[in-house]
Amino acid sequence: MPLKPDFEPVLFKNRRGDRPATFDEYRQGGGYEALLATVGKKSPEEVVRMVTAAGLTGRGGAGFPTGRKWAGVPASAPYPRYVQPNTDEMEPGTFKDRILVNADPHLVIEGIILCAYAVKAQRGIFFIRPSYESDAQLIERELAVARAAGFLGSGILGSDFSFELSVHRSAGRYICGEATAQVNAIQGLRPNPVKAPGAHLTEAGLWGRPTVVNNVETLASVPHILTRGPEWYKSLAATPTGDGTKLYCVSGKVARPGCYELPMGTRLSDIIYEHAGGMLPGGTFKACLPGGASTAFMPETLFDIPMDFPSLKAVGHHLGTASMIVFDKNTCLLAATINIIRFFVRESCGWCTPCREGLPVILDILERIEAGEAGEADVAWLETMTRQLHHAYCAFAPGAAAPIEGLLRHFRDEVMDHLDGRGCPFGAPELADKPGAWHLPKGGRP
Ligand SMILES: Cc1cc2nc3c(=O)[nH]c(=O)nc-3n(C[C@H](O)[C@H](O)[C@H](O)COP(=O)(O)O)c2cc1C
Ligand code: SF4
Known part of the structure; x- marks a missing residue:
């Protein structure tokens, strides 16, 4: 099924292919308008309500509702509070976060600042995979630009909201992408996951303080939700069970592997045949891993499944990172x-x-x-x-x-x-x- 004629990319709006969008280009396309319309003008609680109403689900793999996570920071929680944007991205087959950060770094940065505003955080630690060194440097460079524009630092836009963001390079293990292991890693501890019954990172994370861990694709959706409203955002999805748009990675035996922004809930067959150019010449579809290496092989009988979290769950599968690895009939x-x-x-x-x-x-x-x-x-x-x-x-x-x-x-x-x-x-x-x-x-x- 072709895309609706009025479909507009949201996360890849400024994607150029050959270089990242600059601060000026981002601003010319309406960038940082959400921040300007929010800081000191909307309450943090209203931001959380809008993100909740948009039905935004986390894009890091588990599909947890973002508004519910942010509301999980207790009103009486101590300070400082932290935001931990997650770009570890070591899930095999997954490369969407890198492309997103590289296409439009300020969209990601604006989303992080808005999250910090919503949960009243003072510090952000951008956790990034070490093999993404050029992206880490890009983010550091663009953070300085955002700071110079008054969007980071103390008293942002003349308000009493202050927020600083820095980059933390991972030591390079897959488990460091898991939120609680990542908290340990940042603190210089052994990066094993931590489970304490009843304790959530939103209550006690980094150095025992409330910490919100979100995938960068999740955070990059926030400026658009605040600018154009939750209903508009929801309406971008292809299914009533989906929310907004999704970055789908496609790799393996397809003609045009790549990362495609499409309505959440686009059918698997459409992603492969309409967007990724179909199978390589002579190849016939046999199976795909729908969401990276930690999801289950899906057969041809599920070829027409809408690729959103609830639709895959209903047939015993997981959307994961929505990064499809496609196999043909000649592959063992x-x-x-x-x-x-x-x-x-x-x-x-x-x-x-x-x-x-x-x-x-x-x-x-x-x-x-x-x-x-x-x-x-x-x-x-x-x-x-x-x-x-x-x-x-x-x-x-x-x-x-x-x-x-x-x-x-x-x-x-x-x-x-x-x-x-x-x-x-x-x-x-x-x-x-x-x-x-x-x-x-x-x-x-x-
Ligand atoms: C082994 C493992 C690796 C993970 N790696 C990542 C990762 O690289 N990036 C990411 O955003 N989430 C990763 N996650 C999920 C995180 O624990 C967490 O759920 C996510 O960052 C929350 O963000 P979200 O709510 O925006 O999805 C991983 C989870 C597990 C179990
Ligand atoms: S905590 Fe257990 S399941 Fe998780 S990565 Fe470590 S050894 Fe594996």
Whole structure:
């Protein structure tokens, strides 16, 4: 289905392709008007109400309602309060935040300042992946420009609202993207996730103070919601269950991989065929991971699903980061899963047993199946071990379980075709002969 003729990009309004939009270009397109119309003119509570009414869901992967998160900072909470914009983006297949920051840094900066105003925060710490060094430098440069314009610092726009924002470069582990691990990382502690019953980061995060962690795509939506209103923002979605627009990443066996801003809830088939140019010549769609490596393989039968959080949930899938990795019929999904699980084994923070000890065992089983050195009992063992990942401490391990679960749910025949000496029907490279430091002895059992 083609885009509505009146569809206008919101997050990529100023995207040029060859360079970031400058401060002046951002201002000429109406940039910082939301801030000018808000600081000292709307109450923080009204900003939270508008974001809530817009139905804005977090774009970092979990789809948590942003207004509800911001309202979770208790009115009586102590100061200073913090905002922690998240650009860790180590989820394989996901590159939207980098493109967004690079296209329009001031849209992101304005969204962060508005969030700070809404939750009455004084400090912001922009957490960024170390391999995004050029983007970190870009943000630092543009922060100085925003400060010189009076949009950052003390007494912003002559009000009593003061806010400073600085950049923190990650040490470079996937788990540092998880909000509570990130709080530890910024404080110089071991970056393992932290769960304290009943305690939320919005009450006690950085240095024990209220901290709002949001993905940068989430934050960049805020200026538009405040300028044009919650109803307008909601109406941008393709479905009643969606909100606004969404940055969809597409990679894998498609003709035009890239990052596309489309109405939230655009159908999967439209994203692939209308926008990403369809499959590569000669390729036929077999499956895709809809939202990065920590989501489950989706088969062709779900090809027409609207890509929003509730629609995918209704069929037992997750939108995640809405970063589709597309596979064709010539690709061995078991080999692809091994590739993904190697990533999760390497990135496990080691804090809890099901994840730290379970993932290497799972990888060993997968590699033996791929090599034709396994039987049906190993598939049953794989299922048992994968179930155990749901008993781990944080959402990392259930994320690692997802591609395996999708494989066994939708492509079980393909797995079974590898058993009992047959090996890979696709002739995928011999993955089992490339052991890493985490491997059990070949064929080893726990
Ligand atoms: C292992 C793991 C990695 C994550 N990585 C990121 C990340 O790189 N960026 C991000 O925004 N959220 C990431 N998240 C989600 C964050 O914990 C958090 O939910 C999110 O930053 C909140 O922002 P949002 O409400 O705007 O989505 C990750 C979660 C897990 C479990
Ligand atoms: S599930 Fe994995 S990443 Fe999460 S706390 Fe346990 S070991 Fe660490």
